[in-house]
Amino acid sequence: MPLPETEIPGRLQAELMSRGLRMTRQRRTILSVVETAKQHLDASQLLRRARRLDPQIDRVTVYRTLGLLKRHGLIDELDLMHMQGEKHFYERRPQRDHIHMACLRCGKITEFESDLFDRLKGQIQRDCRFHIVVTRLEVGGYCAQCRTTDQPKD
Amino acid sequence: MPLPETEIPGRLQAELMSRGLRMTRQRRTILSVVETAKQHLDASQLLRRARRLDPQIDRVTVYRTLGLLKRHGLIDELDLMHMQGEKHFYERRPQRDHIHMACLRCGKITEFESDLFDRLKGQIQRDCRFHIVVTRLEVGGYCAQCRTTDQPKD
C-alpha cells in the first residue's frame, strides 16, 4: 500500500534534480530532514538533525540550501509571530495554503485550512489585480486550553 | 474644522498616560513620529526622524518605546515579507485589520481591507475556539503595474 503522494520521501530531491540542480550528499541530507520533519523547524534545529545523519554538515550549508528551496518555492518561511526570538521556521509548501495560529501562552502552533481564506486570496487577485506568489497569515492569541485555564503554564 | 479622530496628534501619548506611564521628552518625540508617519517605518528610520526633532535620542530608547507600544497593543509589527533584510516595520494599530501586499518586483506595499478577512477571523475564533489578539496577513506577489510590464524596475 503506497504512501500518499505528499509523504513520499525524496520528493524535494526529485524536484530540485528536475530543475537541473546538483544533488550533493549534504543537500540530500538536509532535504530528507526537511521532508520528514513533523513540526516547524528553524535553521539551528535543522542543522542539529542534519548533523545526526552527517556530522560534517556546516551551518552555512543549511542556510544556503534553505535559500535554494525558498527561491524555488518548495518551502515556506514562517515567523510564527516572533514568539521565540527572530528566527524563522520552515515547512514544505503545501498544496493548499493554511493559517498558522500561535498561542501566546503555551506556544502551541495550530494549522487551519479555510475556504474563506481561499476565497480571500481570490478576491485579492481580482480586486487588487495582484498576482499572488506567496501568502503568510499568522494569528497570535489564546488557544482553547489556555483561554479557559487560570493555571500557570507548564 | 477638527481632524477626524484617528488623526489627532497625541492620541498615542494620551493612551499611554491613561495607563499610568511616564511621559518623557523622548517618548513624546518618538510617539509623534510614529503618529505622523505616512508609511511603514522601521526602527532605524524612526530613529533618524526622531533625531531631527531631538538629536540626543538613542537607538535603544527607540527600541524600548516600540516594545512598550507593542506590549500595549498600540502598534503592530510587520515583516513585509522580509523583502529588505530582517528589519521590522511598525504602524499604529488600525480600527479594522488589513492585509499587506508586497510587490516582489517594485517593492510597493499596498493595504487592503476585506469583509472576507473579517469573516475569516470570526471563523477562526469560532471553529478553532481560538481567542485572537493579533493577526498578520502578508501577501507577496506582483502588483498590477509590474505584472503587465516587461520593463526593468526603475
Added chain:
DNA sequence: TTAGGTGCAAATAGTTTGCCAGGAA
C-alpha cells in the same frame, strides 16, 4: 573537465542587556 557547491572564518544586521546617572510624578 569544470561550473557549481562546501567549509571555515569573519563580517554584518538587527536587536537586547547591564549599569549607572537623570528626571517625572
Added chain:
DNA sequence: TTCCTGGCAAACTATTTGCACCTAA
C-alpha cells in the same frame, strides 16, 4: 524622594559573505 527611564557600551542572535578547496555531472 523614589522609582522609572535614558544613554552608552557591550553583548547577542540569526544570517550572510569571501575565499580556497572539492566534487557531481
